[in-house]
Amino acid sequence: MNAPLLAVLADVRALLARPDNDFAWSSFADRDGALAELDALTARVRTTGEVPSSLRILFAPTGPIQEVAISSGWGDAFLTLADRFDDVCP
Template structure:
């Protein structure tokens, strides 16, 4: 869980560093809403609560909410690196994304 939480912490670092364009996703009205959800997921993972993993997998999907925000906010390449880390962390715990 630690690796997954670290991916989310790194993602929050990117998101809080500049204004986010959430126009293309109906999920969040502001970057602050996005940060709140990501921090909540990270905290739950740190407690060992994996109930939100399916939702996180959805957020990290290609053309999913996080990628949409990343592309429109200018950090699409950084998102791809984080999504790769997320996938590897999921695989390391024996859970392939989408399963």
């Protein structure tokens, strides 16, 4: 199990779950779609301990999470989470 990564994923999930998020510029259809995708990837991390490559895409600059973050007013919080993600997934 990768506890530091799971902590990052839990924190980003809490931000993505906010009811006032704007998903228009992301590849996520909506809040439920974003949470379902993140939950599935989190389950893979829990099961295998590995980092799915699609997680790297979600956390990439101008990736889906950052697009939601910027359009929803939590861009700075995303940058902090992205740094934490990079620290645990070099």
